[in-house]
Amino acid sequence: MKTLSILALGLASQLAWAGTAEDITDGVCFYQHSHYKGAEHCYLPGQSVSAVANRDWSSIRVIGRGAARIYKGEQYQGDSRNVMANAYELNGMNDAIASVQIYRRSSDDFACMFDHDGFRGDVHCLAAGQSESDLTAVGYNDATSSMQLFGDVAVTVFENVGYGGKSQLLSRSTSDFNARPGGWLDDNISSWKAVKRAKRDQEVAIELQERLGDKAPLHGSTVLGSHNSFNSSAYNNTEGFVSPNQRRSLTEQLEMGARMFEFDAHSYWSDDVALCHASDGDCFWSPWLRQSMRRLAAELNAWLNSHPRQVLYLYLNDYLGDGDKALLGQVVASSFGTRLYRPQGCENLSPEISNQQVLAADRQIVVFSDRACVEGLVFARGDFESGHSVRDDGTDFSGRNYVDGRFSRAYECDHPNCTNVLNAEQVRQAQLAGINSVAQDQLVEDGKALYQLWAFDPAPASHYGDWQAESRSARLTANGHYYLAMGDKGELLRPLCHDGSGWRLAPQAVGFDEAAAACAAINGRFEAPKYLVEADKARQLLAQQGVVQAHIAFGVAGGRWQAD
Incomplete structure (x- = not known):
């Protein structure tokens, strides 16, 4: 295992600006304010800044295979962080970055730690095959509260420097070490190692079902989904937040196989779309219920950085006023950039669309709204979807037929105000009736997300082993x-x-x-x-x-x- 070293990056020192997050494919962008707001400065691999002029950067976005080493001192001195993932709200590095070096990440398998839960605060990363025996050396000792894992990577974390004391192997992301896995880890990690791992059988089963449907139109395939995906206690643990639909972050939902997400879009801010699952009155008077679309859309995009053959679908429940469409378009364009599959003008999303069609255009994400389109950026839903509300229409799918040439979606309602959910057998009945996606609430690891797998067994009697062999x-x-x-x-x-x-x-x-x-x-x-x-x-x-x-x-x- 090799130790992480900036000397291996081989960077040329130069000062340059590369454009915007909307039009670069690989790079790193720094923002004046948190949640990727304010003045934006983007750089390409191989570029560097030996003395940041204003030292007013508060958030960082990583695009494609871009990565950065950031320093508290000029001329690449002082405490540093290796940045391969987004940091939407910097902590100790807030308004303190004095120099940066941008490089191209060589692996899609890497892990990133954060010093607050919910992937908040400063970020520091390792690629598979790298290790750090003393996090004190980068000013990050005993500071980790959440961790994102990308690609096929596993991390062993240690209580003491030099890989000593208690240790634990992690193979999934966690938005809160205090809750998962709990124990001694929160703010108590002093060294760590990252290695490439084999896919779990569940991951193989999910991927095989996805690849099976790549060429099929969406109305003739299965897409695993989550309901009110943003409305998660992973992002909001305030006392007033009593009705979360999810307990896991978008990253964790992606790891469980979700590929279709749902955002409720509101217009309470002038520089961002607010995501809120409540009445308009509650969203207005209770700002703690709102989430930033810039932040969460960027989290989806960051996952795609290490999954170049995946396609995601983002469905907007659109509560925006007509005058806010330009803002929505700006947020979508800047969040997804060159990965966005764009409509030709203003058009309805066709149920004939396929993953292969999106990938053939060198794109990875499709955004559509239940109201009007945003020209050249967001599709209108049109007659794309045939919806089934479990709360309103019940859990019995016997005698129903949703095979009508449209994409058919059923959605649950599971939080303290409603408990309308589908068990494994009811999900199977829904699929046999033609439901293409069940937008599920309360997704958890090894749990109900697996209900939507019909093709391959996620826990076979013998492991899938050489599942990618040509034979x-x-x-x-x-x-x-x-x-x-x-x-x-x-x-x-x-x-x-x-x-x-x-x-x-x-x-x-x-x-x-x-x-x-x-x-x-x-x-x-x-x-x-x-x-x-x-x-x-x-x-x-x-x-x-x-x-x-x-x-x-x-x-x-x-x-x-x-x-x-």
């Missing part, structure tokens, strides 16, 4: 709670084919590589079912013909799982 492929199974299983391409199975009107099985058992030809011989196409409605139809076909497993067009090609 691996998927097959449809006739039995079990999960519809797909992993196997080898060489196994002889009958292929699942689609003839344009329905599913068929090729008559002969062949290997995966011969399946396309076997389907073509019966005027069909070798395909894979992309969401549960289609998978269930195909499973019924297997049952009718007494077939236990069938090849489907989903396997590893070029190191990545790809469907037909």
Whole structure:
């Protein structure tokens, strides 16, 4: 393991300004005020500032693979921090950054500690393979209260310098060390090590289900979602905040598989969109209920920095006045920059949109509103969604049919004022009725987010192990709670084919590589079912013909799982 050293960065010393957060793909931006407000100064990898002029920076945004070393002294002297993640409200470094060096992060696997809960305060990071034996050397000893983990990284933290005393291994982000995992960690870490780790089986199951649906239109795929995603006690633990829909941060929700998020947008500030889940009166008179959209949108964007093949969808419950659309557009544009998938003018979001379509445009996030669009920035929802409120419409999905060419979403209500939630079986019923996403409340690790997994078992009897090997492929199974299983391409199975009107099985058992030809011989196409409605139809076909497993067009090609 190598020790973190600025000498390894190899930077040229120069003073330059790179543009704005809206138009750079890799860099670091510094802001005059917290929550990424006020004067903005952005720099590219390889640039540096040996003497910051005004020393009035209060927040930092990291874009793409940009990273920075910041110092309290000029000429890169004094206490320093290694910055690979956003810092929306600096603490000891607030108005104290005297010099900076910008570099390009070489790994998507890294960890960042913060000196307050909720990823607030100063930030200091390590890439996988790095370690620090004494946090006193950077002025960060016994100061950590929350930690973000990006990519496939695990961190061992130690109570004493030199990797001594108590230790604990962390493989998930936590917005509050005092609450999770608790114990001795809060403000008591003196050394740490970061290593690359293997994906958990749950992460593999989530990723496989996502890759299965990449090419499918959203109305024919499954997207894991959260409800009132911002309304979390991870960001607000004041006494007056009594009705959170979530207990985890957006980063933690992302780690649990959420890819569609919901923000309630209000206009109480002149320089930011306020997120608030309450009546207009309560949001107005109770400012502690409001969250900054700049802050939380940037948290989503920061996660995408280390997940370049992921696509996120942000749904706005729009309570803004017509005169505030320009502000919304400015916040969206500056928060997501070159990652934003933009409408052509003012248009409705089509339910035919797919992850592949977004990625092919070199974009990663789609923002849409339940009201009017913002030209060139935010889609209008239009008839994209067919919604089902669990509170208003109940938990029984039997006899319902949401297969209507629209993206269908069900949403829960779970906080002290309502307890309208779906259990695992009800989520499965909803998916069989055509619900593409269940916007869930109170997501927790190893919990209800897994209810939306229908394809692969998140806790298989044997670990997924070599799941990315070129020899691996998927097959449809006739039995079990999960519809797909992993196997080898060489196994002889009958292929699942689609003839344009329905599913068929090729008559002969062949290997995966011969399946396309076997389907073509019966005027069909070798395909894979992309969401549960289609998978269930195909499973019924297997049952009718007494077939236990069938090849489907989903396997590893070029190191990545790809469907037909």
